[in-house]
Amino acid sequence: MAVMSYRQALHDTLRAEMLRDPDVFLMGEEIGRFEGSYKITAGLLDEFGPKRVRDTPIAEEGFTGAAVGAAMLGLRPVVEIMTINFSLLALDQIVNHAAKIYGMFGGQRSVPMVIRTPGGGGQQLAATHSQNVELFYAFTPGLKVVAPSSPADAKALLLASIRDNDPVLFLENLALYNTKGEVPDGDQPAEIGRAAVTREGTDITLVAYSRMAHVALQVAEKLASEEGISAEVVDLRSLRPLDRPTIIESVKKTSCAVVLEDDWLTYGIGAEVAASISDGAFDYLDAPVRRVAMAEVPLPYAKSLELAALPSANDAVTAVHQTLDAVGRRSVGAH
Amino acid sequence: MATTSRKRPARSAKNSEELLGYYRQMLLVRRFEERTAQAYTEAKIGGYCHLNLGEEATVVGLMAAIEERDYLFTNYRDHGYALIRGMDPGRVMAELYGRQDGVSKGWGGSMHLFDTDVRQLGGYGIVGGQLPLAAGAALAVSYRDGDEVVMCQMGDGTTNIGAFHETLNMATLWDLPIIFVVVNNQLGMGTTVEMSSAEPELYKRASAYRMESARVDGNDVIAVRDAAKVAVERARKEQKPYLLETVSGRLKGHSVVDPAAYRSKDEVEAVRAQDPVAGLHDQLIADKVADADQLAEIDADVHRIVKAAVEFAEKSPAPEVSSLFDYTYASPVPNDSRRLPSDPLFPVGA
Numbered sequence: 001m002a003v004m005s006y007r008q009a010l011h012d013t014l015r016a017e018m019l020r021d022p023d024v025f026l027m028g029e030e031i032g033r034f035e036g037s038y039k040i041t042a043g044l045l046d047e048f049g050p051k052r053v054r055d056t057p058i059a060e061e062g063f064t065g066a067a068v069g070a071a072m073l074g075l076r077p078v079v080e081i082m083t084i085n086f087s088l089l090a091l092d093q094i095v096n097h098a099a100k101i102y103g104m105f106g107g108q109r110s111v112p113m114v115i116r117t118p119g120g121g122g123q124q125l126a127a128t129h130s131q132n133v134e135l136f137y138a139f140t141p142g143l144k145v146v147a148p149s150s151p152a153d154a155k156a157l158l159l160a161s162i163r164d165n166d167p168v169l170f171l172e173n174l175a176l177y178n179t180k181g182e183v184p185d186g187d188q189p190a191e192i193g194r195a196a197v198t199r200e201g202t203d204i205t206l207v208a209y210s211r212m213a214h215v216a217l218q219v220a221e222k223l224a225s226e227e228g229i230s231a232e233v234v235d236l237r238s239l240r241p242l243d244r245p246t247i248i249e250s251v252k253k254t255s256c257a258v259v260l261e262d263d264w265l266t267y268g269i270g271a272e273v274a275a276s277i278s279d280g281a282f283d284y285l286d287a288p289v290r291r292v293a294m295a296e297v298p299l300p301y302a303k304s305l306e307l308a309a310l311p312s313a314n315d316a317v318t319a320v321h322q323t324l325d326a327v328g329r330r331s332v333g334a335h
Numbered sequence: 336m337a338t339t340s341r342k343r344p345a346r347s348a349k350n351s352e353e354l355l356g357y358y359r360q361m362l363l364v365r366r367f368e369e370r371t372a373q374a375y376t377e378a379k380i381g382g383y384c385h386l387n388l389g390e391e392a393t394v395v396g397l398m399a400a401i402e403e404r405d406y407l408f409t410n411y412r413d414h415g416y417a418l419i420r421g422m423d424p425g426r427v428m429a430e431l432y433g434r435q436d437g438v439s440k441g442w443g444g445s446m447h448l449f450d451t452d453v454r455q456l457g458g459y460g461i462v463g464g465q466l467p468l469a470a471g472a473a474l475a476v477s478y479r480d481g482d483e484v485v486m487c488q489m490g491d492g493t494t495n496i497g498a499f500h501e502t503l504n505m506a507t508l509w510d511l512p513i514i515f516v517v518v519n520n521q522l523g524m525g526t527t528v529e530m531s532s533a534e535p536e537l538y539k540r541a542s543a544y545r546m547e548s549a550r551v552d553g554n555d556v557i558a559v560r561d562a563a564k565v566a567v568e569r570a571r572k573e574q575k576p577y578l579l580e581t582v583s584g585r586l587k588g589h590s591v592v593d594p595a596a597y598r599s600k601d602e603v604e605a606v607r608a609q610d611p612v613a614g615l616h617d618q619l620i621a622d623k624v625a626d627a628d629q630l631a632e633i634d635a636d637v638h639r640i641v642k643a644a645v646e647f648a649e650k651s652p653a654p655e656v657s658s659l660f661d662y663t664y665a666s667p668v669p670n671d672s673r674r675l676p677s678d679p680l681f682p683v684g685a
Contacts, residue, residue: 025478051478054509056505057501057504057505057508059501059504059505061467061497061498061501062467062470062498062501062502062504062505063467063501063505064467065464065466065467065468065470065471065498065502066467066468066470066471066474066502066505067471068467068468068471069408069467069468069469069470069471069472069473069474069475070471070472070474070475070478071471072456072468072471072472072475073406073471073472073475073476074475075475075478077471092461092463092464092498093464093467093468096461096464097459097461097464097467097468101457102662102663102664102665103442103662103663104439104442104443104447104449104457105439105442105443105447105449105457106437106438106439106440106441106442106443106449106662107440107661107662107665108439108449108450108451109449109451109456110665110666111665112665141663141672142663142664144664144668164666164668165664165665165666166664166665166666191668191669192668193668193669193670193671194669194670238668238670241668241669241670241671241672242670243669243670244670244680244681245670248681276680279679279680279681280680280681
């Protein structure tokens with residue numbers, strides 16, 4: 001067990017997988033000579049050469065589609081798309097091709113590829129560079145979408161994604177790259193499609209993924225230490241498939257839930273989680289499911305506006321208070 | 336860059352045999368497509384359905400230039416390629432019928448013929464979608480130091496989409512063993528090449544990527560084959576991409592349901608006058624390679640093949656509804672949704 005950053009965990013895992021399997025190779029803009037916009041691939045060009053660390057032109061549709069075609073012939077490309085915003089240029093290849101090829105041709109060829117890409121606002125990058133559009137991919141059968149929130153999950157889910165025989169969109173987050181945590185040694189891939197209860201609690205369930213799962217843990221600690229509220233945190237980890245049973249089990253225990261998400265509220269991931277809770281735990285609910293999500297505007301550049309638009313830990317605390325008030329539970333404190 | 340054009344080949348026994356073989360293949364495409372149009376009007380075939388009528392010489396010439404080990408990607412006008420590449424005609428027709436024995440098990444239909452056994456890796460319905468995929472396949476060949484080539488067919492309208500530019504650029508940069516074939520039938524649905532392309536001599540587009548290219552008469556099966564062989568040779572031996580443009584006509588509408596009212600009578604007559612199947616028929620007789628009776632015999636034989644294909648498709652069962660969730664993922668994972676439209680997410684009252 002070593003303590004390392006989310007960035008280091010990604011780097012080390014890519015390197016280990018390239019050493020393990022000669023069919024694994026990397027493609028993307030600026031991943032070689034420039035060592036990656038966020039330095040995830042630092043040093044890999046020197047170690048593995050240009051055949052396995054392939055710098056591409058600025059052509060998201062072209063190189064993402066080329067990775068799909070290479071995967072159809074059995075290679076295991078790991079594509080880096082500089083930010084998830086740019087993945088929109090490759091939507092046709094991801095949604096119309098990568099996601100469809102296994103099914104549309106009756107299972108004759110699979111597409112074992114990974115698209116690594118960071119989402120996340122909060123960096124003053126303005127509207128076109130601050131989106132969280134993982135929903136588009138999570139909406140699409142045929143794709144798998146994972147979203148690690150910790151260095152340990154970054155490793156375990158990346159191992160699983162590279163070894164999976166389907167196209168996996170691997171969502172990273174700009175604000176998580178420097179976060180640190182313990183990462184187990186050895187070779188233990190996670191199971192795609194399983195959420196994790198990252199903190200046990202009894203009063204309320206916080207459901208989140210990626211950066212907000214990290215925030216949820218901080219919020220839960222604060223609620224426990226300052227107010228004696230026992231919050232359970234469900235980190236989705238996988239957006240497709242969505243692990244509904246784990247969410248439902250938690251809500252059955254706590255009887256209320258708040259969903260934290262970095263994307264827009266209307267039609268968002270939180271809407272799907274709330275609908276799932278309604279379907280699976282309606283009789284257990286003591287309050288409506290609340291959603292904390294980004295304001296529904298193109299994200300502004302000015303820091304004051306950006307901060308106001310993004311969901312924060314304080315927003316989460318407020319939503320928890322309001323939910324527990326609705327339940328009538330906060331005045332009596334923790335159970 | 337060269338515009339390839341050929342005189343008729345000198346008559347010899349070998350050529351005669353070859354020509355008769357090509358005639359048979361072209362006729363198979365012709366009769367299969369005519370029968371497909373009929374089945375469509377009988378509502379046996381659904382969805383979009385695009386025929387190779389008028390492109391028979393192009394299809395057969397191109398398929399004669401690649402080998403079994405090579406890979407083929409096409410657009411949605413793919414029936415003829417499938418037949419000549421070696422897919423079973425019955426299984427191709429069964430796919431059009433949406434039946435279990437279809438080459439894509441009834442999941443793809445007319446636009447999405449795929450058979451890994453003959454290395455035809457789709458039929459793609461999104462214009463330009465197959466280009467990056469084909470380049471990726473060529474990249475995989477190159478990654479493994481293989482000697483296969485990839486042929487990537489497309490229509491004339493595809494040369495205006497972004498994926499065309501992105502893919503041709505990468506193909507040259509990365510020395511990919513790939514042949515891009517622009518089948519110029521002079522119409523993208525109802526839009527002419529001149530209306531949509533600033534450089535209507537489409538093969539010239541390759542010069543922007545320092546890629547060799549040529550234009551050839553798509554109604555001449557030998558010319559197409561020989562031009563394609565040059566391209567294949569260059570891809571295989573030198574690991575260089577190539578762009579080949581074939582120019583032919585579309586005998587019918589864009590798809591089966593298109594009456595092509597936007598075309599003048601003269602225009603249609605001009606295309607009919609260059610009908611590659613009729614042209615080869617007359618040439619074979621004029622050159623005394625075969626007489627009319629022999630050619631009629633081939634036609635009768637082809638009719639039998641098409642009839643058997645239809646019978647096979649008719650008999651093939653519809654795919655089992657229980658197989659609906661079999662092809663979402665190649666690696667099964669927990670919590671994958673397998674619900675039918677009215678199924679609850681969770682048992683009611685649980």
